[in-house]
Amino acid sequence: MxxxxxxxxxxxxxxxxxxxxxxxxxxxxxxxxxxxxxxxxxxxxxxxxxxxxxxxxxxxxxxxxxxxxxxxxxxxxxxxxxxxxxxxxxxxxxxxxxxxxxxxxxxxKNAAPEMTWALIMGITRNLVGEANSLREGGWQIGLGGDLYGKTLGILGLGSIGKWIARYGQAFGMRVIAWSENLTAERAAESGVTYVSKQALFEQADVLSVHLVLSDRSRGIVDAQALSWMKPTAYLINTARGPIIDEAALINALQHRRIAGAALDVYEPEPLPADHPFRHMDNVLATPHIGYVxxxxxxxxxxxxxxxxxxxxxxxxxxxxx
Missing domain, CATH: 3.40.50.720 (NAD(P)-binding Rossmann-like Domain)
Structure with a gap:
């Protein structure tokens, strides 16, 4: 040739x-x-x-x-x-x-679940803040959160969601889940409790998003859903950015209506240099490395x-x- x-x-x-x-x-x-x-x-x-x-x-x-x-x-x-x-x-x-x-x-198949759990540990224990304090010559700056005995909410119990359920169970967490196609029987097969959408957001101490992006899932985590969350709860997203109403999430974080968010996905990507997620102290943001x-x-x-x-x-x- x-x-x-x-x-x-x-x-x-x-x-x-x-x-x-x-x-x-x-x-x-x-x-x-x-x-x-x-x-x-x-x-x-x-x-x-x-x-x-x-x-x-x-x-x-x-x-x-x-x-x-x-x-x-x-x-x-x-x-x-x-x-x-x-x-x-x-x-x-x-x-x-x-x-x-x-x-x-x-x-x-394990890359995204492992990254999700790293973000959960990172945001709940404030690992970045503590590590930065040490790097800058300081020492302990606060109290970390606990996972044992808390409730893990999974939005979308597909292949990745099931891995996250196993991790949560290994950490001694109560695991609940909801999606539009999920049934109580299918959730029970993974040792997970099926709840309504509102109950998922209301009860979760950590809520992790694992839906496929579609017309139906786009913006499904909206202002109303965020308003149901506990002020001490954390939102984790390693799925796709548009599943969450970004403006509503920024507003909730700015007004401390939830404790924080750990995010690996955005719309658009790469994230603009002046985007609020780059600077908010209650956001742990990574550059879409879940599969990298x-x-x-x-x-x-x-x-x-x-x-x-x-x-x-x-x-x-x-x-x-």
């Missing part, structure tokens, strides 16, 4: 400049030339200029928006590969109309390579419906 006939492959969203070293991309040398792009998402015109020369684009889940406006201006693009088997940032009907194949990958682990990236990128090879061989795998 000549240089001219090689596939032009872009690995997009490599914000930490790590993709090149996680797996061996040279296995694609025979069929394509790989480039790693580290820029954050931009306006449509900038994205077109950035991507118009590529046949294949590999993306991280829901970092860059691939809507019809962008896809329709990338006539060379024939394969879009995403980390994970779900990506709300890709307009799948538009891709299908334009003849763009979309494939996905598996993911490392070595095992998860190795899974994503190794299977992206497999997807490209299979598609090039005429037998695509892990195809999005």
């Amino acid at each position: 000549t240089e001219h006939s090689l596939l032009q492959i872009a690995v997009l969203d490599d914000w930490q400049s790590v993709a090149n070293n996680v797996v061996d991309w040279t296995v694609l040398d025979a069929i394509g030339k790989v480039r790693f792009l580290h820029e954050f998402p931009a306006d449509t015109a900038s994205m077109v200029a950035r991507l118009e020369s590529f046949d294949v684009v590999c993306v991280m889940r829901e970092r860059t928006l691939f809507n019809e406006a962008l896809l329709s201006q990338l006539p060379r693009l024939k394969l879009l590969v995403t980390g994970g088997m779900r990506n709300a940032a890709i307009d799948l009907p538009a891709a299908a109309r334009l003849g763009i194949q979309v494939c996905g990958t598996d993911s490392y 682990t070595e095992n998860n990236y190795r899974t994503f990128f190794s299977q992206m390579i497999e997807d490209i090879q299979a598609w090039h061989g005429g037998k695509p795998i892990r195809v999005f419906d």
Whole structure:
């Protein structure tokens, strides 16, 4: 295969400049030339200029928006590969109309639950504040909260929510859950008590969000739901930013209607430099790193390579419906 006939492959969203070293991309040398792009998402015109020369684009889940406006201006693009088997940032009907194949990958299932529990421990024990005090020459600055005997509320008892339930049970917490599709029987299978939405927010000392973002879940944690929470309660979100009404949460935090929030997801991302979440003393904020682990990236990128090879061989795998 000549240089001219090689596939032009872009690995997009490599914000930490790590993709090149996680797996061996040279296995694609025979069929394509790989480039790693580290820029954050931009306006449509900038994205077109950035991507118009590529046949294949590999993306991280829901970092860059691939809507019809962008896809329709990338006539060379024939394969879009995403980390994970779900990506709300890709307009799948538009891709299908334009003849763009979309494939996905598996993911490392423990990364997000472990990050969620780290945030729970971090916010309830004020680990960042205490660590910063020590770094600045100080010592203890307050009292940490306890988890044993408290109530853990889980909004969405799916695969990640079930892991969080197990962690809570191991810490001696009472675990309750609600979602629109959850039943008492399914909750009981995980040793969890099914409650109403209002009871979930009213009773939880720690409330952790684990819903898939959809039209139905968007903004489901609204001002009313936040008003039901205890003033001593903490809200944790490692799911998706738009599930929570951001303005309502900022208002609740500013007026100390809840004790605090630990957040790993936002709308938009990256979080603007002047955003209140960057500066509020009752917010523990991390830059969407719930899935940013070595095992998860190795899974994503190794299977992206497999997807490209299979598609090039005429037998695509892990195809999005």
